[in-house]
Amino acid sequence: MQRIDFPMRRRPVGEEVDYVIVGVGSAGGVLLQRLARAGFRVLGFEAGPFWDTERDWVSDEAGSHQLYWEDLRITGGTDPLALGANNSGKGVGGGSVHWAAFTPRFHPSDFEVYTRDGVGADWPISYWDLKPYYELLEREMPVAGPAYFPWGDPHGYPFGPHPMGGVGNMLIAGCTKLGIGVSAGGPVAILSGSRADRPHCIYRGYCIQGCKVGAKASTLITHVPDALAHGAEIRDRCMVARIHHDRKTNRVTGVSYIDRDGREHFQRAKAVIVSGYAIETPRLLLNSACDGYAGGLANSSGVVGKYLMAQAGSVILGRFETLIRMYKAPPAHALTEEFYETDPKRDFARGFAVQTVGPLPIAFGKQMMAARGAWGWGLRRIMMDYNHWSALGLLGEILPWADNRVTLAQEKDQFGLPVAHVTFNLHDNDRKLIRFGTKRVEEIMHAAGAQEVVQEARYAHLVGAARMGSDPATSVVDGFGRTHDIANLFICDGSILPTQGSANPGLTIQALAARTADYLISQGRTIFTSDRRDPTAPPIRHDLSPPDTFKGGVPRYSGASAT
Amino acid sequence: MKPDSHPGEPPRETDLLRPRDPETGDPLPSTAQPGYYPGYRTLSQQTFWDAATRRKVLARVEHPPVIRFFTPEEVTLMTAMADHLLPQRDRAKHRRIPIVPWIDERLFLRRTPGYRFEDMPPDEEAYRLGFAAIEGMATESHGRAFLDLSWAEQDKLLKSIHDGHPMPGAEKVWRAMPHHRFWALLLQDCIEAYYAHPWAWDEIGFGGPAYPRAYFRLENGEPEPWEKDERRYKWDAPAAAVSDPDEPEIATHRHLAPHGQGGTH
Numbered sequence: 001m002q003r004i005d006f007p008m009r010r011r012p013v014g015e016e017v018d019y020v021i022v023g024v025g026s027a028g029g030v031l032l033q034r035l036a037r038a039g040f041r042v043l044g045f046e047a048g049p050f051w052d053t054e055r056d057w058v059s060d061e062a063g064s065h066q067l068y069w070e071d072l073r074i075t076g077g078t079d080p081l082a083l084g085a086n087n088s089g090k091g092v093g094g095g096s097v098h099w100a101a102f103t104p105r106f107h108p109s110d111f112e113v114y115t116r117d118g119v120g121a122d123w124p125i126s127y128w129d130l131k132p133y134y135e136l137l138e139r140e141m142p143v144a145g146p147a148y149f150p151w152g153d154p155h156g157y158p159f160g161p162h163p164m165g166g167v168g169n170m171l172i173a174g175c176t177k178l179g180i181g182v183s184a185g186g187p188v189a190i191l192s193g194s195r196a197d198r199p200h201c202i203y204r205g206y207c208i209q210g211c212k213v214g215a216k217a218s219t220l221i222t223h224v225p226d227a228l229a230h231g232a233e234i235r236d237r238c239m240v241a242r243i244h245h246d247r248k249t250n251r252v253t254g255v256s257y258i259d260r261d262g263r264e265h266f267q268r269a270k271a272v273i274v275s276g277y278a279i280e281t282p283r284l285l286l287n288s289a290c291d292g293y294a295g296g297l298a299n300s301s302g303v304v305g306k307y308l309m310a311q312a313g314s315v316i317l318g319r320f321e322t323l324i325r326m327y328k329a330p331p332a333h334a335l336t337e338e339f340y341e342t343d344p345k346r347d348f349a350r351g352f353a354v355q356t357v358g359p360l361p362i363a364f365g366k367q368m369m370a371a372r373g374a375w376g377w378g379l380r381r382i383m384m385d386y387n388h389w390s391a392l393g394l395l396g397e398i399l400p401w402a403d404n405r406v407t408l409a410q411e412k413d414q415f416g417l418p419v420a421h422v423t424f425n426l427h428d429n430d431r432k433l434i435r436f437g438t439k440r441v442e443e444i445m446h447a448a449g450a451q452e453v454v455q456e457a458r459y460a461h462l463v464g465a466a467r468m469g470s471d472p473a474t475s476v477v478d479g480f481g482r483t484h485d486i487a488n489l490f491i492c493d494g495s496i497l498p499t500q501g502s503a504n505p506g507l508t509i510q511a512l513a514a515r516t517a518d519y520l521i522s523q524g525r526t527i528f529t530s531d532r533r534d535p536t537a538p539p540i541r542h543d544l545s546p547p548d549t550f551k552g553g554v555p556r557y558s559g560a561s562a563t
Numbered sequence: 564m565k566p567d568s569h570p571g572e573p574p575r576e577t578d579l580l581r582p583r584d585p586e587t588g589d590p591l592p593s594t595a596q597p598g599y600y601p602g603y604r605t606l607s608q609q610t611f612w613d614a615a616t617r618r619k620v621l622a623r624v625e626h627p628p629v630i631r632f633f634t635p636e637e638v639t640l641m642t643a644m645a646d647h648l649l650p651q652r653d654r655a656k657h658r659r660i661p662i663v664p665w666i667d668e669r670l671f672l673r674r675t676p677g678y679r680f681e682d683m684p685p686d687e688e689a690y691r692l693g694f695a696a697i698e699g700m701a702t703e704s705h706g707r708a709f710l711d712l713s714w715a716e717q718d719k720l721l722k723s724i725h726d727g728h729p730m731p732g733a734e735k736v737w738r739a740m741p742h743h744r745f746w747a748l749l750l751q752d753c754i755e756a757y758y759a760h761p762w763a764w765d766e767i768g769f770g771g772p773a774y775p776r777a778y779f780r781l782e783n784g785e786p787e788p789w790e791k792d793e794r795r796y797k798w799d800a801p802a803a804a805v806s807d808p809d810e811p812e813i814a815t816h817r818h819l820a821p822h823g824q825g826g827t828h
Contacts, residue, residue, distance in 0.1 A: 058616040059772035062623075062759035069677050076681030084677020165781045202777030205770075212613065212774050323784025323793060327770055361769050365754035375725055375750055376647055376718070376806025377582070383758065384598050386767040387784060387793065421681070 025094015028275035029219025034517030036232035048091030093220030107152035124479035145186025161185020165329025174448030312396030313460025318450030331358035352396035598766035605771035696733035703732025
């Protein structure tokens with residue numbers, strides 16, 4: 001058990017702070033910690049609760065729904081996305097509380113998709129800009145994985161790999177038979193050995209129900225305690241309703257929020273950072289439309305809400321004669337990125353990864369409903385075979401499209417705020433990629449010895465909808481997360497990603513947050529007083545890591561790390 | 564396995580509705596615990612669970628919620644439907660898992676999974692529309708209410724929604740609510756209730772809560788010392804049922820299969 005009982009500074013409501021951060025999740029937690037350590041007065045708003053993990057969390061699939069964003073959203077398009085438990089967290093720690101914690105880096109190619117393949121978009125920064133922050137966050141979480149990870153920019157991991165579970169063994173067996181390389185035992189942000197006051201993993205399999213053990217990294221336990229120890233404040237169960245903008249100065253002045261008792265307050269701030277993730281961030285900007293920004297705050301480009309992405313996350317399930325018991329071990333414990341890059345021999349751009357997953361009984365039952373049409377006695381029969389089934393996740397890159405977007409619906413939530421309407425349509429490249437990827441995973445399953453293989457179409461993660469870019473006409477923020485329109489308004493979360501690769505986005509989101517924090521710190525109080533935009537990249541601040549972050553112990557491979 | 568007596572239930576009807584021995588065709592006796600892990604009890608490990616988990620799971624077993632959303636007529640209808648979507652006639656009566664109270668609680672609390680499809684009404688309305696559709700189909704096809712149909716007729720009626728070709732009589736409802744979405748809503752709610760229950764975990768050999776104690780036999784499907792090895796037996800679905808995919812005439816309908824809605828990675 002991980003105890004989090006720091007006394008927290010509480011400022012009078014309304015007293016001006018330097019930074020307000022909207023959403024204390026993967027990005028918000030890291031930002032809060034960095035800015036507090038650097039001496040800024042920083043206040044985080046979180047719509048969900050500040051968890052007491054021992055009291056609030058359970059080892060139980062049906063009993064964990066409060067971890068997810070369950071407020072109403074409308075979903076549609078030709079391929080509507082499931083939201084809630086599928087991809088949306090609520091509460092301090094946000095998505096990092098319910099992620100499976102796979103933490104692969106993006107590949108260098110991910111940052112220049114348009115240049116290389118003529119599809120998607122280029123990032124305003126390169127892999128090499130982000131690489132030091134990948135290394136930093138891999139130590140802060142820390143990430144367990146192999147000493148040599150061969151794909152993208154080859155590298156090693158600071159914590160040792162995890163032992164294999166039944167699903168990982170099956171992935172290794174199938175891939176080995178087909179000559180496909182596998183990364184076993186990570187990369188995953190779960191402790192394979194105890195560190196400081198955090199115990200090691202106990203392999204109970206309830207990662208996405210919130211890690212009660214404290215072995216899986218979430219910003220709730222990796223960064224928030226250090227933030228509070230350095231004077232940051234978090235107002236939990238407070239929903240930010242709008243960002244206020246002063247038309248005369250073209251600067252934001254603070255936010256309105258509704259507290260846990262339903263009262264509305266105004267909080268003044270010298271700068272605002274929105275970290276609400278790919279649906280709530282654009283929703284807040286759209287709901288903050290005002291004089292001068294009639295189409296949504298910081299939306300002179302019209303791009304806010306557009307280019308929303310989810311990854312192809314089809315689940316491929318195979319039945320084996322032998323027992324698997326896939327509920328044991330972290331769902332995330334082995335993967336292959338052998339198919340990650342564009343292959344000119346295929347009829348589509350970009351690629352995919354294949355990863356272990358470990359659905360618990362309710363999730364598995366729903367998968368059998370979708371994948372096999374199971375119901376009634378047939379469902380009972382398949383479920384009795386639960387321990388014979390093994391599951392792999394496809395993680396495929398879906399390209400950014402303008403028609404995949406977040407808009408405001410007619411309906412209102414419990415606070416009277418228009419809810420998000422999410423539209424998602426697959427395009428030709430996406431469909432071809434999913435068809436090809438699913439077939440490959442099915443081949444791996446068969447090679448591992450599965451007698452029957454079925455699949456359920458699904459989408460994983462959410463990014464985009466407030467993308468970064470060099471051109472203010474086609475993007476919302478610059479390479480440091482600063483909105484092109486308003487000099488003291490920043491966005492820092494998954495929504496700023498221009499493309500998404502085939503890697504789980506959590507590590508990249510936290511690495512970007514650390515980089516944005518270094519930029520803000522390097523700019524000092526200029527952010528609060530001036531509209532000047534300094535494009536100078538900041539020096540990396542290794543001294544701002546939470547305590548117990550080690551500096552060494554990471555294998556390095558100089559051969560491939562050319563700049 | 565200990566046979567379960569059903570005083571007052573006509574034997575022939577019971578026989579038709581219970582799984583059968585494939586060799587003899589005889590109905591298998593109802594038991595306290597169907598499945599291939601006889602003697603395995605997750606609840607026997609509750610002293611090794613953390614307090615919050617123990618409280619949550621025991622409350623689920625001991626205090627299913629009271630009905631607050633459905634009318635008494637709707638409870639009867641929904642209970643009859645759940646007997647097809649997740650039949651439990653192989654379970655001894657005192658070991659059947661409540662399903663309808665959990666659906667009722669979700670609808671009463673207006674708890675959504677965090678989203679609604681743009682072509683669907685709110686879940687509370689969807690259920691009531693669905694009930695109207697089922698009665699409309701029963702009336703049009705048989706001239707009787709759903710509850711007055713035989714179990715086999717009910718099973719076929721529901722299967723027609725599953726197959727994506729609902730029997731006539733509810734066209735108006737299906738214009739307001741796609742039938743495949745209603746089917747997924749209904750069945751997912753049943754799955755969430757049934758497989759949340761520790762008796763269902765025993766049935767399928769799922770280990771259940773394991774904090775603070777760990778699992779340590781991660782490979783080759785090996786059981787922990789407190790888990791059981793699998794002991795399989797063969798069974799056929801009840802004679803009156805059309806929901807077993809091993810029956811050759813049952814085809815799945817992939818074009819209408821909903822997208823996965825759970826979080827796995």
